[in-house]
Structure formats: C-alpha cells, structure tokens
Amino acid sequence: AQTVTQSQPEMSVQEAETVTLSCTYDTSESDYYLFWYKQPPSRQMILVIRQEAYKQQNATENRFSVNFQKAAKSFSLKISDSQLGDAAMYFCAYKGMNYGGSQGNLIFGKGTKLSVKP
Amino acid sequence: GAVVSQHPSRVICKSGTSVKIECRSLDFQATTMFWYRQFPKQSLMLMATSNEGSKATYEQGVEKDKFLINHASLTLSTLTVTSAHPEDSSFYICSAGSGSGFNTEAFFGQGTRLTVV
Numbered sequence: 001a002q003t004v005t006q007s008q009p010e011m012s013v014q015e016a017e018t019v020t021l022s023c024t025y026d027t028s029e030s031d032y033y034l035f036w037y038k039q040p041p042s043r044q045m046i047l048v049i050r051q052e053a054y055k056q057q058n059a060t061e062n063r064f065s066v067n068f069q070k071a072a073k074s075f076s077l078k079i080s081d082s083q084l085g086d087a088a089m090y091f092c093a094y095k096g097m098n099y100g101g102s103q104g105n106l107i108f109g110k111g112t113k114l115s116v117k118p
Numbered sequence: 119g120a121v122v123s124q125h126p127s128r129v130i131c132k133s134g135t136s137v138k139i140e141c142r143s144l145d146f147q148a149t150t151m152f153w154y155r156q157f158p159k160q161s162l163m164l165m166a167t168s169n170e171g172s173k174a175t176y177e178q179g180v181e182k183d184k185f186l187i188n189h190a191s192l193t194l195s196t197l198t199v200t201s202a203h204p205e206d207s208s209f210y211i212c213s214a215g216s217g218s219g220f221n222t223e224a225f226f227g228q229g230t231r232l233t234v235v
C-alpha cells in the first residue's frame with residue numbers, strides 16, 4: 001500500500017522569506033500523481049500544485065515550486081516570498097494512475113502547519 | 119476550476135438521529151466521488167468511494183450500515199450518518215474527480231462540521 005509521510009508537524013517562516021516543506025512517499029507504482037494541498041482555517045482544501053511522476057521537470061506555480069526526486073521518493077514544496085495568507089495546513093498527497101478512466105482517491109500525509117510571521 | 123458544493127457546512131444533531139450530507143458537482147459529471155473524515159488537527163482519511171449507479175466501496179473499519187452512501191446521479195452523492203453518536207462528531211469532506219487518466223484532478227467540497235450532542 002502507498003504511504004505519504006510529512007515529517008514536519010509545524011513550520012514557521014518570516015514574511016517574504018522562503019520555506020520548504022518536506023514530503024516522502026512509498027509506492028511500487030511507476031506512474032502516479034503527487035499533490036500539495038493547502039487547508040486554511042476555513043478548512044476548504046485548495047490545490048497548490050501537482051506533479052505527474054512521468055515528468056522530470058519540477059512543477060511551478062508562481063511562488064510555489066516542487067523538488068521532485070523520483071528515485072528518492074521525495075516531493076518537497078518550496079514557497080518563495082512567503083505571505084501572511086500562506087499560513088495554513090499543507091498536505092502532501094499521492095494518487096495512483098487510473099487507466100480505466102475512474103478517478104482514484106488521494107492518500108494524504110499528516111500535514112504540516114505553516115505559520116508566517118510578519 | 120470545477121466546483122463541488124457540499125451542504126450543509128455545519129450541523130448539530132441529537133444523539134440517535136440521522137444526518138444527511140450532500141455533495142454536488144456543479145459544472146461537471148462525476149462518476150466517482152470520495153468521502154473523507156478529518157479529526158481535529160489530523161489528516162483526511164478516506165471513508166468510502168461513491169460510485170454512480172452502484173454500491174459504495176468502504177474502507178476497512180468504516181461501518182457501511184452507519185455511513186450510508188448514495189450516488190444516484192452523476193452530480194450528486196449523499197452521505198447519511200445514521201443513529202449518530204457523539205463519537206461521530208467530525209469534519210466530513212467530499213471530493214469529486216474531473217477528467218480521467220492522465221488529466222485528472224480532485225475538487226473538494228467545503229466540508230461539513232458535524233456535532234452530535
């Protein structure tokens with residue numbers, strides 16, 4: 001079975017600085033998706049960034065980028081120029097490919113609570 | 119992106135009563151929806167997979183007779199917590215997938231905070 005591990009229960013960053021959140025996973029599959037989701041106090045899950053395992057290039061979305069190391073099964077999230085609105089729980093998630101067309105469920109890590117100091 | 123609407127956002131019920139939570143995909147059809155449960159300061163745990171037109175698939179340890187799932191159309195799945203007890207108090211979140219295969223993304227409802235008193 002696949003597992004996702006986030007080893008940092010809490011992280012703190014100064015506003016405008018850069019922070020990296022760690023995530024490792026375990027799988028025997030060769031193709032899969034990886035995601036970072038943000039959950040603010042409202043508890044709405046918001047997709048931050050996604051990475052397809054078959055793509056070697058690291059995904060980027062504005063201030064958010066990932067360092068995807070497939071061999072090491074590592075998928076860290078870097079937040080640049082941190083803003084107060086970035087404060088939230090961040091969940092790393094894994095999803096296997098579904099070639100049959102149905103959408104498989106996400107497997108989540110335990111989350112990292114990010115605080116942003118003004 | 120696609121929109122998933124979950125209702126109600128908050129509900130308080132008495133012990134022993136049943137509560138229904140709705141999850142709707144507003145602008146796309148979802149053959150599969152997922153129901154998660156999230157305890158305070160913890161991660162999302164998959165409860166069951168809701169399949170349109172067929173029975174839901176429950177994760178190990180989830181009581182299918184307590185958590186009834188119905189997916190009668192391509193845009194609506196419901197979760198009914200039957201004979202609710204205080205230990206059922208939690209945050210419940212649904213998600214639905216858009217696309218298939220290589221082009222797939224999960225969209226989440228706003229969640230439902232259930233309090234059983």
